[in-house]
Amino acid sequence: MNVGIIGLGLIGGSMAIDLRRRGFADGIAGVESDSVNAAAAVKIGLVDRILTLEECVAESDIIVLAVPVGAAVKMLPQVLDLFAAGEGKCRKVVMDVCSTKENLSKTAHYHPVRQRYVATHPMAGTEYSGPWAAMPGLFDGRACIICNQEESDPSAVHLVEKLYDCLNMRPIYMNAASHDVHAAYVSHISHITSFALALTVLDKEKNEKHIFDLASGGFSSTVRLAKSNADMWVPIFSQNRDNVLKVIDTYIEKMNDFRKAIADFDEDGIRSLIEDANRIKRIIR
Amino acid sequence: MNVGIIGLGLIGGSMAIDLRRRGFADGIAGVESDSVNAAAAVKIGLVDRILTLEECVAESDIIVLAVPVGAAVKMLPQVLDLFAAGEGKCRKVVMDVCSTKENLSKTAHYHPVRQRYVATHPMAGTEYSGPWAAMPGLFDGRACIICNQEESDPSAVHLVEKLYDCLNMRPIYMNAASHDVHAAYVSHISHITSFALALTVLDKEKNEKHIFDLASGGFSSTVRLAKSNADMWVPIFSQNRDNVLKVIDTYIEKMNDFRKAIADFDEDGIRSLIEDANRIKRIIR
Secondary structure, eight states: OEEEEEOOSHHHHHHHHHHHHTTSOSEEEEEOSSHHHHHHHHHHTSOSEEOOHHHHHHHOSEEEEOSOHHHHHHHHHHHHHHHHHSSSSOOOEEEEOOSOOHHHHHHHTTOTTGGGEEEEEEOOOOSOOSGGGOOTTTTTTOEEEEEOGGGSOHHHHHHHHHHHHHTTOEEEEEOHHHHHHHHIIIIIHHHHHHHHHHHHHHHHOOOHHHHHHHOOHHHHHHHGGGGOOHHHHHHHHHHTHHHHHHHHHHHHHHHHHHHHHHHTTOHHHHHHHHHHHGGGGGTOO | OEEEEEOOSHHHHHHHHHHHHTTSOSEEEEEOSSHHHHHHHHHHTSOSEEOOHHHHHHHOSEEEEOSOHHHHHHHHHHHHHHHHHSSSSOOOEEEEOOSOOHHHHHHHTTOTTGGGEEEEEEOOOOSOOSGGGOOTTTTTTOEEEEEOGGGSOHHHHHHHHHHHHHTTOEEEEEOHHHHHHHHIIIIIHHHHHHHHHHHHHHHHOOOHHHHHHHOOHHHHHHHGGGGOOHHHHHHHHHHTHHHHHHHHHHHHHHHHHHHHHHHTTOHHHHHHHHHHHGGGGGTOO
């Protein structure tokens, strides 16, 4: 199986590592607009070679679109156009791995070869980016969302399921709109709270040495996502604007509940908020 | 050296493990008001035996006050009273390990044997509590704050420095008031943001299975501190109320900056907030 990966960052690169070493991919070609990242991806051995989009689509059986969602919305129709322009019935598959799904799904909805596209979101990542952030085993044991699968050919969905099975991921099926709601509620808001925490600490604590000294493991863990890359996150927040705004509003309410209980010396109120929050233990180990 | 540990939770228990195995403590006695925790601490082997406060102070050369700060404010004068009531010049030392320092320091300020007390805050912990949460190596390589050391006997400070050196901690000297400001800015706010995140996600996402499925490692890391114990955190937020309120206000401002940029489709604004937040990379690895 020839795999083409468009965008050789953390996700694309980590997929390349496991798809190759676990035997899913015989050859892997990459498309990468950043020349430094492209050269690094070849040197590290993530991909065999860098191609243009056209060459990559021509040579690959399955194409993974692993660019930020703003770029993916532009490139998905280009890939589908290349599929449609090919000779005979197209058997190739394109999948994306972006964190918002509704916009992408709308973009492809009326395309004549829409059914060769499978919308997915593997729930894995780190706060690092670039080909040097790629790592083996990133996806092991995590969930992978497959959206609007009824709009894709069963054979295309099946191939994508095989790919994710090779990555040891557990598939979950959902429509694109509810994916975006749930992703805002769980994943997107935690990035925003972390960015806001970093901004707060950097603003209040001008002496960086103090931050370093007073940071226990807890602070590092809570602020970790604030290292995340703007290229990836700006289009996510834009494309999932309405859902993200709703969850920010709820978050600000909860923060104000805390503020009021502390301001009022209401120890029972603080205790009850903390104990309510502790229920997260039942879900996250 | 006989060590007495009052409060056999995560911090007291973890100290017991390393002070014993690294040869600082010949014997360790514990004081613990919760009978289940007391029995567990003996069974696990954290302490040799459970004593009353009076017995423990009589038998120990150094007493570690490792209870929540609300209880510590009551117990510190009791321990100092027992020191003062002893025969001859007191050579014993009491130290606390609480997360707020100004209130405790005020409580002890005019006590006739104030100089046998050393105020400290080891910057280490996990989100778990109780004697079963105790672990070896918890403190290794972290910073430890020693407050108002000019109010303590040099010999008392020296013994506490030896204890922290055995735990592989790096001492940092600060007055109690500025400790509390900096702790609010770095540590206390990250707990509140995490509690508020858990409350938000549990409120918006009624289906717990969705939280589990959509939680990537990033969400788990950001929400981790929301598992923290109310008994510990209620008195911290109360005692550090004014500093905590100031930092909550700054945090809500930053969150509103994000909200506005997203609501206005202001992609440059979102990018600039994220890139500002990314500066935390310079400080926290």
